[in-house]
Amino acid sequence: MPELSIENLHVYRGEQHVLRGLNAQVSAGQCLQITGENGAGKTTLLRVLCGLLPAESLQLTWRGRVCSPQDAEYHQGLSYLSHAAPLKADLTGWENLRFLLSLRGVWQAERVGALLERLGARRFADRPVRSLSAGQRRRLALVGLVASQSQLWLLDEPTTNLDSAGTRLVTELLSEHLERGGLAMVATHVSLDIAPSALQSLHLTSGDGARRVA
Amino acid sequence: MPELSIENLHVYRGEQHVLRGLNAQVSAGQCLQITGENGAGKTTLLRVLCGLLPAESLQLTWRGRVCSPQDAEYHQGLSYLSHAAPLKADLTGWENLRFLLSLRGVWQAERVGALLERLGARRFADRPVRSLSAGQRRRLALVGLVASQSQLWLLDEPTTNLDSAGTRLVTELLSEHLERGGLAMVATHVSLDIAPSALQSLHLTSGDGARRVA
Amino acid sequence: MSEGLHTQEVSRDTRLLPKCAAIVVRDLQLLVRRPGQMLQILGFFVVVTVLFPLGYSPELGKLRLIAPGVLWVGALLASLLALEGLFRDDAEDGTLEQWLLCGQPLAALLLAKTAVHWLLTGLPLTVLAPLLAVTLGVSIEAAPGILLALGLGTLALSLIGSIAAGLTLGLRRGGVLLSLLSLPLAVPVLIFGARATELVIQGDSPTAALYLLASLVVLAITLAPLAAAAAVRIGLE
Amino acid sequence: MSEGLHTQEVSRDTRLLPKCAAIVVRDLQLLVRRPGQMLQILGFFVVVTVLFPLGYSPELGKLRLIAPGVLWVGALLASLLALEGLFRDDAEDGTLEQWLLCGQPLAALLLAKTAVHWLLTGLPLTVLAPLLAVTLGVSIEAAPGILLALGLGTLALSLIGSIAAGLTLGLRRGGVLLSLLSLPLAVPVLIFGARATELVIQGDSPTAALYLLASLVVLAITLAPLAAAAAVRIGLE
């Protein structure tokens, strides 16, 4: 039984009927890779699933229960990583993470410390985010993602701005997440280096609904 | 003789000595790929060369003449594409390009029309940029880059947000630019699919100056 | 790996108060990082109050008469200016999105945010007001009354402004529109406030006007966070 | 490929005027896209002018006395608020960088930008002022004098504000700081302007004060763009 099921999703943006009757299921331990050319609607799909954009119609089932994408309970099991890293420029990386994770009620200093180490972010975690490079910010955001221990990850181009080591780390973290029974939906243009059994793919074509590929 | 030569470049950002005594030369028809892990100083290097960031010390030679990175004449031969596409969200793509290119004195409607076609951007060139996806904006910025017909291109991660077709287009445009005798410095984490004879590479390592690789 | 267990197993702190506390702590940190923000608001208040005599008349006798108007208009404008950044900064860097996704009632989080905002701008404005009143020829005895009136007034303004701040989130430069939208709601506060201050300056009892102000505050606390939450959701789309 | 020739061969229009024209055209386009911007500034001006009677007194006889102060403080605040976005929007979306890289004197481009900004905000404010003056009990005969004084005054304020707008570019919410920075320079404008308006309202000749205002404008046109260009370069770093 799929943990997450999306049925009959229609979304308009402005005049455009961006997603037309999209259906998708993701089970525990599965990653759904969302591909599609620029403007196909990947970002739109993820933001609708977070409840940040309104859908024209959508039937969402999460853990066997029908729910709205704005339900608090559903949000508690979900983490969203957008195009831009959600960090305050005036705070340090550490302070940012502390706030973000406290807000979700999962702040644990040691765990975050270990994750910073692993993502090579400890070095600059005490500097204000304002003075970090694009890739460094991205790494902090990834620490926040993993540390929030959500079951469902919604990632929008998670490898942007990352160097090759960083890109490898992302796939590693993703694999581990799936092994632990997590779910992920990842919009990306690069191919993900994940066990094929755990990987599904959804190809969006501009405005014409979605084709299921694998 | 190199068209562009950079000698003894030192840059501080905040406390950090990001670039220490960097030297580089680029000749006509050559592309210098700048690599380096996150935070190595790629963006910093490009912005210093545009005169947008001050350098501690820098000897810049352009077309055989020593100049400052803030010289008007040097700027007329240069185009910079930053992390974010320089577009006004309230104007359409077409209006944006018209303004950008008028500012450089190279506005020609047919040429821009042809380029829009080639980059698959004609479809959305009449929509306000606000309503475009990340990759669509990027494509518009690329049109502006090519249409400004500068000899020196400074590109910061030009393939970000682009789908695979878009990435291929970038390398194509770059190759053509080099064939016409252009110069390019490209900061990127992906490998560029360019004739090896035209490609040089500069690897930056965090704070330790630069190593020349090929 | 030990870094992640899943929601079913993860012990998650679901209480609301620690989250509000986290917001307060973060905003205080931000203030320490850039105290300029608060000082600028105060500076603006001082400047408006000082400009007025420049454009009008230097006589204290005349100034005393216009003191309530000047103080209140100054405080109102300063509060509205300060409110522009209430949610905008957080929206622009993407952190506000995370508030919506944290599974807590948004209205409560926004109320916490508005409250700390008032503490950092409205309260200092209030404390400054009696001093400025003195430069306008008002006697220092009027201080307690002025403090009370402005304290209540700025609190109500912050709450009212939070709705407008949410509504103008999607706009690039919402500042001016924010003032315009808040104004119809702010007029009663201004009228009662100025009335109370005038009575205080004349040495009369302002109790009735203060009660009305206080009831406006209570009304605003009940309704404004809900409206602000709805507005923020729409503004972030 | 025919799409690109190189600089040596490319025919590049190097005249300055067409670039300034491009800036003017673009800003008009932006205004057409969002007329709200201009209307909001006007709305703010109206609102400030309306606030004073609310906070002060409804008697026209009293209001007429404070009219010059109210009009000028209102116009000053509205101009300063409008100025906040002068370069900020362009800096945030990265288009201002391209101005620095286009190989033209930045000061000239910024002057064009400031001029069109005044046309779209300062001038409408000026036109509105006599109407507002009427609601404050000033007779309509004073209109020409008020128009002239405020026209010159807002122009000077726009130019002065452009310096501060450049300086505050690097800051997140420069608005309030911008007001503070501009104020020392704006005070002479305010004083002469309010004086001229007062004389006009009383039916006297404001010529001397107007000459002084005009010379401030000339001074500002000469110096402000250079200072603004330097400020923008620093602000963008």
Place this chain on the structure above:
Amino acid sequence: MGWAWFHRFGSPPHLYRLAGTLTPWFAWPAAILIVGALYLGLFVAPPDYQQGDGFRIIYVHAPSAWLAVMIYAVMAIAAGVGLIWRMKVAHAVAVSCAGVGAWFTAVSLVTGMLWGKPMWGTYWVWDPRLTAQLVLLFLFLGYMGLRSGIEDLGRADRASAVLALVGVINLPIIRYSVEWWNSIHQAPSVMKMDQPSMPMEMLAPLLMMLLGFSLYFGAVLLVRVRAEILRRERSAAWIREVLS
């Protein structure tokens, strides 16, 4: 019965056709009533014993002032329906109200000012009632300003609906709060409707005018709603059917 009528009403094609059919039923009576009231008011009603013929401006002033408030209420109700039941045509109705409402408010202000000059010797007085009307104009303008600032239609609809609803709380507050204001202004005695002294010849045209204005508002609203629906549904299939 149930909610069927509600959904039927909420369907754009249906409302579009309904509005088309109803428009003449509002427009013609409105025209007749307004012309009749003007005739009665300007020529038949006796001049006021104090103000002479100056009082006749009331026939435009008072009805437009009442209508302005009524239109705000209609707008807020429509906005609320649109927000709560996610009904798009309700938003279309709300949007269509704003312009007319602002217009009537402005008319009442301008006619009031013109009347004020002969009556009070000045165009403007900071009287509570006048201030309340001015604030109402701000509400309308703020509503339109907010809409003009938001590109996306759906978002503009919802954001402006929240504003319209918040503004409703404001109406009674302003009404009562202004009583507290330190106005030294003597309440103008003419501005009392309940005086039995107003003769029938004066009152009848006033009421006729009010009804006429209301019907006129209805007609304008229907036309604007139609235009708004056309604009919103321009890509829908039924529009092509209607237009061809």
